[in-house]
Amino acid sequence: MLNHVNTEKPAKRRILCIDGGGLLGTFPAAFLAALEERVGRPIGQYFDLIAGTSTGGIIALGLGLGLEASEILQLYRERGAEIFGQHHAPLKNAFFRQLRKLRWLQRAKYDSEKLREVLVEVFGDKHIGDASTRLVIPAWSPTAGTVYIYKTAHHPRLKTDYKELVVDAALATAAAPTYFQAHMTRHDVGLVDGGVWANNPIGIAVVEAITLLDWSRDSLYVLSLGCLSEVYSIPASAGLLTLGKKTIRLFMDGQSHGAMGMAKLLTGHEHERQAIYRIDHTVPYGEYSMDDAKVICRLEGLGYERARDRYPVLEPIFFEQPTEKFKPFYTLERKDAL
Numbered sequence: 001m002l003n004h005v006n007t008e009k010p011a012k013r014r015i016l017c018i019d020g021g022g023l024l025g026t027f028p029a030a031f032l033a034a035l036e037e038r039v040g041r042p043i044g045q046y047f048d049l050i051a052g053t054s055t056g057g058i059i060a061l062g063l064g065l066g067l068e069a070s071e072i073l074q075l076y077r078e079r080g081a082e083i084f085g086q087h088h089a090p091l092k093n094a095f096f097r098q099l100r101k102l103r104w105l106q107r108a109k110y111d112s113e114k115l116r117e118v119l120v121e122v123f124g125d126k127h128i129g130d131a132s133t134r135l136v137i138p139a140w141s142p143t144a145g146t147v148y149i150y151k152t153a154h155h156p157r158l159k160t161d162y163k164e165l166v167v168d169a170a171l172a173t174a175a176a177p178t179y180f181q182a183h184m185t186r187h188d189v190g191l192v193d194g195g196v197w198a199n200n201p202i203g204i205a206v207v208e209a210i211t212l213l214d215w216s217r218d219s220l221y222v223l224s225l226g227c228l229s230e231v232y233s234i235p236a237s238a239g240l241l242t243l244g245k246k247t248i249r250l251f252m253d254g255q256s257h258g259a260m261g262m263a264k265l266l267t268g269h270e271h272e273r274q275a276i277y278r279i280d281h282t283v284p285y286g287e288y289s290m291d292d293a294k295v296i297c298r299l300e301g302l303g304y305e306r307a308r309d310r311y312p313v314l315e316p317i318f319f320e321q322p323t324e325k326f327k328p329f330y331t332l333e334r335k336d337a338l
Contacts, residue, residue, distance in 0.1 A: 021227025030303025
């Protein structure tokens with residue numbers, strides 16, 4: 001008697017991952033907005049799981065709640081300068097920039113209250129349980145020295161995060177050390193930017209898909225969006241003063257490449273099938289800063305240009321039709337949303 005081998009392909013599962021990077025998030029937001037113009041409906045509807053860190057976490061939360069990418073792009077375009085205190089006249093901006101440099105020596109460079117105000121305007125009193133797409137949003141607890149990941153109720157044991165405010169998750173994942181103060185949750189847990197350990201969240205997204213969601217690795221297709229890659233060199237015997245800010249970039253690049261490598265191993269060797277589609281743009285070191293509002297328009301242009309170039313490749317993989325409706329294990333009752 002012959003054994004019949006099941007050759008049926010597993011249902012396709014599409015994952016969107018968005019890196020952290022402050023105002024550089026304009027680039028992936030513009031990229032998604034340009035794709036959205038072509039598909040004709042909110043881009044979040046085409047993904048089974050969305051993961052984002054820091055600025056990418058804010059984008060992910062917005063898409064998960066059903067916002068259009070164009071609305072999120074508008075947030076960067078119209079409120080980015082305000083969040084980073086650069087919405088004044090040129091002379092006043094120059095004065096405040098010098099004050100922030102002095103402040104930065106002792107405390108966070110920016111006041112997170114303005115970021116909170118803008119996020120409240122965008123998300124209101126929405127909770128993670130209001131999301132229509134599965135979400136994974138990393139943060140970090142420096143006091144406990146542990147990872148802290150906000151998730152939708154896409155597994156039976158995920159019983160708490162869906163009750164949390166979206167604004168709190170956004171403030172936590174975006175609390176970049178030295179730029180913004182740590183975010184205190186309603187349970188008095190101090191959290192900082194998920195970029196401390198997962199600035200590129202592709203690794204945790206793929207692990208979440210294969211483990212908790214029990215999706216076949218052969219079913220996974222990942223669209224990974226960066227916030228620009230910088231070209232720089234490091235002397236063989238570099239010291240602290242020689243490296244300077246490149247130290248942060250060095251660690252972030254190492255984490256990103258490590259996460260990409262793990263994701264490729266978990267989803268299948270790229271010589272067998274292409275499961276991961278990485279979108280980024282390489283620029284000279286120092287040309288774009290995560291807190292420089294003057295580059296927002298240029299970032300938007302880069303995002304639209306990359307979308308124009310890559311859409312023909314991405315469309316048959318990700319955008320032929322929306323995903324099936326997400327059904328969480330637990331749903332909100334207003335008494336839960338406290």
